[in-house]
Amino acid sequence: MSSAQIEIQLIASIVAIACAIPGTFLVLRKMALISDAISHSILPGLVLGFFITHDLNSPLLIIMAALSGVVTVVLVEFIQKTKLVKEDTAIGLVFPVLFSIGVIMIAKNANDVHLDTDAILLGELAFAPFDRFLVDGSDLGPKSLWIIGTILLITIGLLFAFFKELKISTFDVGLATALGFSPIMIHYGLMSVASITIVGSFDAVGAILVVALMIAPAATAYLLTDNLKRMLSLSVVFGVFSAIAGYWLAHWLDASISGSMTTILGIVFLLVYLFAPKRGLISVLYRNKQQQIEVSLLTFLLHLNNHQEISERHINHLNEHINWRRVKSKSVLDLALKNNMIIIDESIISLTDKGKNFTDKAIDYIITNDHSKIESIKDDFFLFRG
Amino acid sequence: MGTAILGSICGMLGSFAVLRKQSLLGDAISHAALPGIAIAFLITGTKETNVLLIGALVSGLLGAFWIRSIIKRTHLKSDTALGLILSIFFGFGMLLLTYIQKLPNANQSGLDKFLFGQAATLLARDVWFMAIVTFICLVVLLLFWKEFKILLFDADYAKTLGFNIQLIDILITSFIVIAIVLGLQTVGVVLMSAMLLAPAAAARQWTNSLGIMVMLAAFFGASSGVIGTAFRQIRFIQNRKDLELHKTLAFMFEIAQGHENIAHPHAVRILNNFHGYTRKSLGKLERKEYINVVGSMWSMTPKGYHFAANLYNQQENENE
Numbered sequence: 001m002s003s004a005q006i007e008i009q010l011i012a013s014i015v016a017i018a019c020a021i022p023g024t025f026l027v028l029r030k031m032a033l034i035s036d037a038i039s040h041s042i043l044p045g046l047v048l049g050f051f052i053t054h055d056l057n058s059p060l061l062i063i064m065a066a067l068s069g070v071v072t073v074v075l076v077e078f079i080q081k082t083k084l085v086k087e088d089t090a091i092g093l094v095f096p097v098l099f100s101i102g103v104i105m106i107a108k109n110a111n112d113v114h115l116d117t118d119a120i121l122l123g124e125l126a127f128a129p130f131d132r133f134l135v136d137g138s139d140l141g142p143k144s145l146w147i148i149g150t151i152l153l154i155t156i157g158l159l160f161a162f163f164k165e166l167k168i169s170t171f172d173v174g175l176a177t178a179l180g181f182s183p184i185m186i187h188y189g190l191m192s193v194a195s196i197t198i199v200g201s202f203d204a205v206g207a208i209l210v211v212a213l214m215i216a217p218a219a220t221a222y223l224l225t226d227n228l229k230r231m232l233s234l235s236v237v238f239g240v241f242s243a244i245a246g247y248w249l250a251h252w253l254d255a256s257i258s259g260s261m262t263t264i265l266g267i268v269f270l271l272v273y274l275f276a277p278k279r280g281l282i283s284v285l286y287r288n289k290q291q292q293i294e295v296s297l298l299t300f301l302l303h304l305n306n307h308q309e310i311s312e313r314h315i316n317h318l319n320e321h322i323n324w325r326r327v328k329s330k331s332v333l334d335l336a337l338k339n340n341m342i343i344i345d346e347s348i349i350s351l352t353d354k355g356k357n358f359t360d361k362a363i364d365y366i367i368t369n370d371h372s373k374i375e376s377i378k379d380d381f382f383l384f385r386g
Numbered sequence: 387m388g389t390a391i392l393g394s395i396c397g398m399l400g401s402f403a404v405l406r407k408q409s410l411l412g413d414a415i416s417h418a419a420l421p422g423i424a425i426a427f428l429i430t431g432t433k434e435t436n437v438l439l440i441g442a443l444v445s446g447l448l449g450a451f452w453i454r455s456i457i458k459r460t461h462l463k464s465d466t467a468l469g470l471i472l473s474i475f476f477g478f479g480m481l482l483l484t485y486i487q488k489l490p491n492a493n494q495s496g497l498d499k500f501l502f503g504q505a506a507t508l509l510a511r512d513v514w515f516m517a518i519v520t521f522i523c524l525v526v527l528l529l530f531w532k533e534f535k536i537l538l539f540d541a542d543y544a545k546t547l548g549f550n551i552q553l554i555d556i557l558i559t560s561f562i563v564i565a566i567v568l569g570l571q572t573v574g575v576v577l578m579s580a581m582l583l584a585p586a587a588a589a590r591q592w593t594n595s596l597g598i599m600v601m602l603a604a605f606f607g608a609s610s611g612v613i614g615t616a617f618r619q620i621r622f623i624q625n626r627k628d629l630e631l632h633k634t635l636a637f638m639f640e641i642a643q644g645h646e647n648i649a650h651p652h653a654v655r656i657l658n659n660f661h662g663y664t665r666k667s668l669g670k671l672e673r674k675e676y677i678n679v680v681g682s683m684w685s686m687t688p689k690g691y692h693f694a695a696n697l698y699n700q701q702e703n704e705n706e
Binding site: 085097209279285 | 470
């Protein structure tokens with residue numbers, strides 16, 4: 001690995017961490033799309049900053065861009081407060097307007113500047129190491145590393161300082177207000193951090209990747225855990241992993257680094273989405289199926305309990321009566337047999353004592369709708385699941 | 387005409403998107419269409435619009451249904467799902483695009499321009515195509531009006547009435563995706579979501595009735611399309627004129643370059659065999675102080691010389 005390669009991976013990882021932290025809170029606050037809106041609408045701020053300074057590298061550019069990010073948030077809030085439209089509509093209305101203003105401003109006045117929409121939307125990580133940070137002629141490393149490193153340090157500092165406040169105001173706005181924190185202050189603080197992070201990162205990785213780095217690791221982590229601290233650290237891990245893996249994928253395919261980082265993020269999300277132990281698609285589907293069978297079993301047992309006459313309990317009759325398909329009735333029957341709830345005697349099904357007991361409890365629960373009653377049944381179900 | 391049709395169809399379908407609280411679906415789908423375009427190009431190797439559109443449609447639908455399934459099957463909320471799919475699909479598309487650019491195949495340029503839209507490049511055939519799709523949408527919309535309406539406002543009720551809500555849901559999502567993909571080519575990614583949203587959001591303020599809202603949104607969409615195109619047309623004509631002026635100036639520059647003194651006068655007659663020259667454009671150049679006209683002779687001013695030199699440099703830069 002050359003030093004440029006190490007630097008690129010370092011920048012990518014730091015950007016990933018810096019994005020994952022505010023991203024987690026955005027996802028938890030159901031405001032993930034704000035990041036998309038901000039990443040588009042900082043364009044007019046950038047352009048305006050450029051007109052003032054005529055220098056693409058001035059810090060004023062970042063400040064202006066971050067400001068216009070905050071303006072976006074304020075505008076969205078304002079439109080939403082009028083109660084005329086919903087939040088998502090408000091976001092969708094604000095950012096195309098701001099983005100087009102930015103595009104028009106570029107097209108009209110800055111045609112010959114290296115500030116085109118492509119560069120802003122996509123970014124180019126591969127060139128980041130060439131832009132050095134020089135002090136008195138000595139080389140202190142790539143400039144974007146310094147910028148994003150500073151932002152990361154500030155973010156981490158704020159995170160530790162206001163962790164409790166953030167946590168409370170994210171999960172329970174009412175409690176936060178009652179305790180004397182101002183949720184609005186926290187809200188705007190978070191938004192400012194998010195918008196500064198977006199601005200600082202997109203110079204290196206582009207607007208779309210910033211959005212991906214904010215949302216995807218947090219969403220992936222959210223599928224795996226409910227604990228805020230664990231979610232934060234998981235999303236940092238996912239972010240860094242896809243930053244480095246993405247770099248090597250890009251290296252191998254000779255393609256855009258930001259694109260391949262996003263692709264890795266997508267693959268990681270897809271895997272977790274499919275195979276997560278509790279919330280994954282497969283386990284959800286499996287659980288649904290289990291519950292279906294359990295409900296069927298209950299129906300079946302109740303039916304047996306209600307009918308004492310032999311004709312109603314004949315094995316072939318059940319198919320017609322409860323209107324199940326053959327496979328399903330067989331699997332329900334097997335399940336009941338395995339748990340010693342029924343016995344089959346010459347095609348006539350009768351409940352055992354255990355089955356009777358179980359059914360009584362179930363009826364009890366259905367009548368009273370009392371959750372304490374069902375606890376013991378739940379244990380039973382777990383027994384025959386395992 | 388094309389933009390008007392597009393505006394109306396987007397307005398109609400946008401009303402549903404807004405009422406379903408999926409306003410940003412448009413944004414997400416228009417980004418999600420990118421990998422489809424890239425893959426369609428990779429497989430077929432053509433830049434045939436229809437092939438690319440089909441690719442965009444497929445990946446747009448894939449994105450839309452993935453979003454639906456994320457919202458339905460996990461506890462992630464719709465905003466997260468939308469943002470996730472948007473950025474991941476777009477990033478994947480970028481990866482494919484940059485990969486394509488490195489391929490030894492000269493035919494790939496302009497693929498990304500497809501995504502950012504060019505209304506001026508619309509052909510009559512495309513407009514017809516759009517009109518047909520709009521018509522189909524309209525028919526289906528009228529046919530399933532009741533079902534759509536019930537699903538929109540009370541999904542549970544629709545289910546108890548025995549409608550197959552999943553099918554209706556898929557139908558309406560597909561139509562939104564179709565409208566978006568059609569619009570992509572014309573208005574581009576970012577503006578697409580505005581196209582879908584703004585008319586519907588505006589119409590929502592006027593009325594509480596779905597029928598009136600859809601009609602109003604279609605009207606708003608169509609009229610904004612027409613007005614926008616009109617602006618564009620004016621702009622286009624201006625550009626044409628500018629181009630003619632620049633051509634004339636460039637020609638003059640070439641002649642003037644032959645002399646040491648740039649202010650050396652030349653006969654107007656030389657210009658006559660140059661295509662694009664008119665007396666009017668000469669007058670205009672003079673008004674801009676780029677040239678001096680004395681009698682039937684003209685000479686370049688330093689300002690004009692500079693401007694023309696810049697013009698040249700820009701062209702060379704572009705060629706690089």
